[in-house]
Amino acid sequence: MTELPTHELARRMAELARLVATPRRVEDVLSDVTAEVMALIPGTDAAGVLLVGKAGRFESVAGTSELPHRLDELQMMYREGPCLDAALDELVVRTDDFRTESRWPRYGPAAVEIGVLSGLSFRLYTSGQAAGALNLFALRPNAFDEEAETIGAILAAHAAAAILASRQSEQLESALSSRDRIGQAKGIIMERYNIDDVAAFDMLRRLSQDSNTKLVDIASKVIETRGS
Structure with a gap:
């Protein structure tokens, strides 16, 4: 993965922080976050946010293409997958190759069938009402490394801040x-x-x-x- 200069990364993060702090629709802020994922983490072919509410309700938002929505639908149908695990249980879930992945016996082959081989998911927030994950996908194996995890975690923090700020504003x-x-x-x-x-x-x-x-x-x- 090509390393982004530290000063450029800092500048982009500062700009994103400013956008999060500006009163806007949460969907627009999350779209900015997923756009930054595409710009800052080379190898990412698509990114999106999965929000999971009570009674199994879910929203697939801020997708950079239709692919994240298709993958979210598969996970909600099978009740398994990295995005669900990140939203509900784990802080970070990384998959280097879905072809050899055993954690999700139904979702993994379905992801491979539509061409997705790598994934990286980050928990956004958890509340009494909903949970969420920022999700990255790649069409090649071993697309994400430790640097991708570090940058993705920072972007996930911005996304979580946007969601929490939106809920506080609504309340x-x-x-x-x-x-x-x-x-x-x-x-x-x-x-x-x-x-x-x-x-x-x-x-x-x-x-x-x-x-x-x-x-x-x-x-x-x-x-x-x-x-x-």
Whole structure:
């Protein structure tokens, strides 16, 4: 593998870090990460990200071609493969030659059949809701070495940061939206019953407890009655 000059690698990583920190859709950031994989790790013929959720749901995103998606579908069908292992169990999973690989008896031959001989997968993150892996594929054997693992691990860290930042942003937006709806409902109740905000919130809280309904859902129902 051709070694990238240290200063060039540092520059590319710094630029990628800046892009991750910029508010953008997580899919766009992950696409930047897989594009950097192709640029920084020679021998990579395709790269993508596999996200695995509860109940076996999965998303194949940021693929540099259709190949990662096809391979992800095979792994989810067979319930085995390097990307799944990386997402759920291992930090790094490297395969030098799928033709002699015994860890995945069904997936390995299927990958070989469509021309893939090498693979390198990195765990992205694990949460209560989902897990993920950054995956590299090559059409020749022994395509990846220790340098590829080092660079790939750094890129995986950037991808994980993008995913976590996106989820935190979504949670913040949801919290702000909930707070806004509860505030609107309090205002409606204060005006309707000529009570202060403490009493209005207490009324919402009691309605929530008595009906075993989330407070924000009670607030939404109050808002819907505004014109009644």
